[in-house]
Each structure stands twice: as structure tokens, then as C-alpha cells.
Amino acid sequence: MNDALPKWADIALIPLLNLTLALIVSGLVVLFIGEDPFEVLSLLVEGAVGSADGWSYTLYYATNFIFTGLGVAVAFHARLFNIGGEGQAMLGGLGVALALLYVPWPHWSLALLAAVAGAALFGAAWAAIPAWLQARRGSHIVITTIMFNFIASALMVYLLSRVLLVPGAGGSPETARFAAEANLPGIGDLYALLGWGCVERPIASVCRAPLNIAFLLALLASVGVWALLWRTRLGYEIRAFGHSEPAALYAGISPTRIIMMAMLISGGLCGLMAINAVMGEAERLVIDPVQGAGFVGIAVALMGRSHPIGICLAALLFGMLYQGGGYVEFDIPAISREMILVIQALVILFTGALDNMVRVPMEALFLTRRRPEPALPLTATRSDGDPKDRQVEP
């Protein structure tokens, strides 16, 4: 079955066709609510990548999605469906806040190390309970991780409004600002360092853009995940387990250990998203720092075929959709931000669930195109041929 498609078609053509289908249906939705899809698309592209300002926001969003996409992908490799990225990232935010609020870090690099540890630890801890329940009690991880999203958001409301609240924060539950020493260097600092000026714009300006050093951390994490999955024993075991549980069991791989490890890594990666959103952007813990990035991670992992390179590209695409979507909403208020959710859902649907709809006809197409080639007498070994033809077989 897998030989029917050339490799390039499997990893590039099919995802592109799926994406095109998702965008066409999204265009129909835009048409349905009475707007011009082409105008929306051109505004979206202009807002996302039409300027340095747009790029800096796009890459900021992409950073979030790389982390959550990698998280979901690691779980996918063990054939686990982690929908709890949202809750794990919220808890990651809590870890960042606790690491930064109570220790006066002298320099941002030390603060970053502490925050990375806090975010990964808290994210992993929030994934640990559903993972253990899946491994030992057989509870459906999809439902438990969703429940943990709800529990996480109740917990965060409680902590922020009762425990970590600063008096006089203007009514909205949030923690105190982190110390100025703990602020991560952002794109604005880079511009200042290089002596480039930036233009003040109404919606997005590169000097105030939230893009920060966490972007490099995300790229580093991608390399790390690649090395983990394809260059370590644990990664091999995770993939083997995901490929066939009985075979992994027969090879002496402990399912409990793999489920726990895959989910802890997955939760930790989702938690790391908070480095970008909480430490890099908000510089304090607010009520919902994740903003749906945990769910976008699912679409990103599916589109990126659970491979770090694919994930980075898909995250970039969704970063464009997020930034461009905000830009479109500014010009055409009828297109609300939830339009992104629709596109995201369609991408998941077409790349994840309706994959065979595109794949089967494509396989048939490639097979018929390949057929004339072996017409040479010595290689005519088609299985559906006449029995007499088979005498030529070596």
C-alpha cells in the first residue's frame, strides 16, 4: 500500500491537497456569511507576512504552536492522543510564574533556565495523571485529558483570584509583573542593538512585537525532539510501541513506561509554550495565557505528519492564520477570530480523518501512471496478467 505513492507525494503533495480542500471549504464559509473570500485571503496574507511587523507577530504565534505541536506529535508517535495541551500549557504558565515571582534572578538567562524547568515540570505533572490512568487503569486518555483542561482552567481561576492575585490589578485576576531582570530579549531589543528604527503602526509594530528568544528555544526543541525520536533508544521504543503494541510488548518494551514517558515529554513540551506566552509576552500570569494554542497543536502535528520539520512549517502556517486573522478582523469585523477555529477544524478533518479521501484516488492515479513503464518484455511481472506471461519470470 505504501509503495503506491512516491515519497514526495506522501509528505508534500497529500498534505498540500488536504490543506487546499480545507481552505476551499473555509472560503465557502466566508462566502456564506456574505464576505469576499479573496479579499479576506489577500488581507490575511498582507497582515501576516506583508511587513516586518506582521512577520514578527506571525513568528511569535508560530513559536507557541511549535511547542504544542511537538508535544502532541510525541504523544502521536506512541499512538496516544493528547488533547490536554491546553491545560498542560496553563500549568506550564503557573510553573513559570512560580519560578519567577519568588526568586530575584540576577540575569534573564538564569531566569530562563529556572522558568524552563518550572514550565516543563508543571506541564509534565499535569499530563502525568491522565497518562498513569491510561497506562494502569485503561481510562480513555482523550476524555481524561479534556477533563484535565476543564479542571486546569478552574484551578487557574481559583489560584489567580484567591492566591496569586495582586491587589489593585484593575479587577482582572493576574499576578504581579515579573522583575525587569527576568524579561526575555525580544525582537525590539534586536532592532535596537542593530540600530534599526521601527515604524509605529496602529495594530502591530515590530518594536512592541512579542517575538522573543523563546522562538530559538522552540527551534532547539524541534531538533531535540527529532534526536529523541529517531536517534535514541527511548524514541525507538516510543515509535515501536505506537506502530504495534503487541510487537513492542513481545520485544520487552513496557507499555506503562512508554505511555508515561511519551506523555510526560508531551506535557513538558506543551508546558514550555508558557515560556513564550507568559515569560516572553505577558511578563505576568494572566487568566488565559494559552488562547487555544494547545488545540492548534493537534492540527499542527497532523499537518506536519508528526515530524519536527513538518511541525515547524505547519506552525508557521497557523502563525500566519492567527496574525492574519487578527488583521482581517480589524478591517472586516464580520470575520471574527473564531474563523481561525473553523479553518483549524477543517485542517484536522481533511488531514486527519478524511485523509483517505485524497490518498486513495491519488494512489490509483500514480499506479495507472506507473503501469506503462514495465511494458518491457523481461520485466512484465504484473500479477493480474495472464498465467502464461509468468513464464518470463526469473
Next chain:
Amino acid sequence: MDLLDVIQILDSTLRLATPLLFACLAGLFSERAGIVDIGLEGKMLASAFLSAAAASYTGNVWLGCLAGIGASLLLAAIHGVASITFRGNQLISGVAINFLASGLTVVVGEAWFGLGGRTPQLMGAGRFQEIDLPFAQEIRDVPLLGPIYADLLSGHSALVYIGLLCVPLTWWILYRTRFGLRLRAVGENPAAVDTAGVSVAGLRYAAVMICGVLTGLAGAYLATALSAGFVKEMSAGRGFIALAALIFAKWRPWYALGATLLFGLLEALGNRFQTIQVFDVTVPTQFMQALPYILTVVILAGFVGRAIPPRAGGEPYVKER
């Protein structure tokens, strides 16, 4: 706490359990036929939106209810095509349907009504009215039985009674009809059903569509009976709680009623007692709100006995391997 309090809590238990019951029975049909449905939540949400929109447009709640069922059926059809015809991953399809519903309801709602994703407040015939059962007023004064009949059982909307009737109906269909036998068989051993010359895909589509009708009723109940209009994300995880209740009920109709009533009771208690004092410690509101979700996890953890799902659940059927 006196009798009146208890009756009030049980009364709201019944109200809050109804959408869960519809969704749970919906999941029961689907999963018994071997199609895992994570998308109950999304179908419920889509139905809630369209039923409220249609009810506010036409002023007739029954037309609204039909529109809601239509929306839910459409999403059910997508799930069917993805998981039966194209043999896709049923979990992923369900997740996509959930996101699709939560995005589309707000995008379309904003475009139609411009109220930040809400629909206009429903009034009069746009909502399901409370029905007084016969003789409710006459026997109200009978001690104990009177208030139970008049205040607890009587005075609910039509959908509550329809929901309760669906329980024996589901039992009868599953265990007393040929269709039900085949439906259960296709969730356990589709190859056997296929060998007997019955269409696996046909049965599974039928189950998915029944599931669509029931989640449609659940959503319509949420928007036009429990509240008066659609609010963004109003299903609030009920679809997932219904799935947990289904596991708790071990995929059996009468137990589903019990399980959903339990979750309804929990939600009713959470609404009534915003804060509780336990040994001088005040339990925070947020904990009470999270209680149904926590209980869902506890139940899934299997501390209530072993639940064995239908054997072919989640697996696409391939005729020849």
C-alpha cells in the same frame, strides 16, 4: 435541609440530567455499532445554536428543535463519511467536529445576529414550556407523594419526558428487535454480520444518524428549554461527561439513566451550594464547578468496576484483508 429543599435539588437534577441522557443514549447507539464518537459535544453545540437561531426566527420552538436536529445530523454525516466510508481515525474526526462546531456557531452567529456569538433571547413560544402532568394540582396536598408528583415529576418541558421515554425505547430497540441485535453484533464482530449478508456500513450509518438525532435533541434542550437562547460554548463539556457516563453505564440504557442522573445531581449540588464548609475549611466555588469533571476522571479511572467496551469500537471495518 427539609423535604422542599431535597425536592428542589432533585427537580433540577432531572433538568440538568436530560441533555446528558440524550447525549449518553446517542453515544450508546454509536458505540454499540462500533463507531467511537468524541464529537457528541460539537453536535450538541451546533444543534443548540441552530435550534435557538431558528426558534428566534420563526418563533416556534418545534421548528427550532427540527433545525437543531438537522445541524446535528449534518455533523453526524461528516463523522460517518470520515469513519465508515473513508476509514479515517474516529477520534480525530470527532475532535475536528468539536472544533468545527465551536468555531462555526460563533462565526455564523456573529454574522447573523451581531451579539458577540449569542442568539437573541427566546420568549414565549420560542421556548419549550413547562407541562403540568394530569392531576398535579389536585394531589399537591397529599403528604410526601403530593409534592414529589407535583413539584418533582410534573412541570418539566416536553423534552424531559421524551428523554425519559427514550430509555425504554432504546432498551427495546437494542434487545428486542432484529435491528438492535444486528447493531450490537456489528460493534462486536462486524465480519460475522458481513458474512450473514447484512451491510456493515449501512448499519453503522444508521447508528451514527440515530446518534445525530439524539444529540440534536440534547442541543435543542440546552438552548431552548434549559436556557433561553444560545451562548458561546454553552455545551461546557457535557458531551464528554456523557461519554464518561456511558462508560460508567457499561453501554446499557437503564444504567445510562442512572449515570446521567448522578452527574445531574452533582451539577445541581454545585449550582445550589456555591461554597461549602468542610471542617472549618471553605471549599472554593471553582472546586464545586470543577466537580463534575473531577468525578468524570474518577469514574474513568475505573474505581467503579470494570467496563468492557464493544470489541470492534474505533476500528474501521475492512471487508478483505
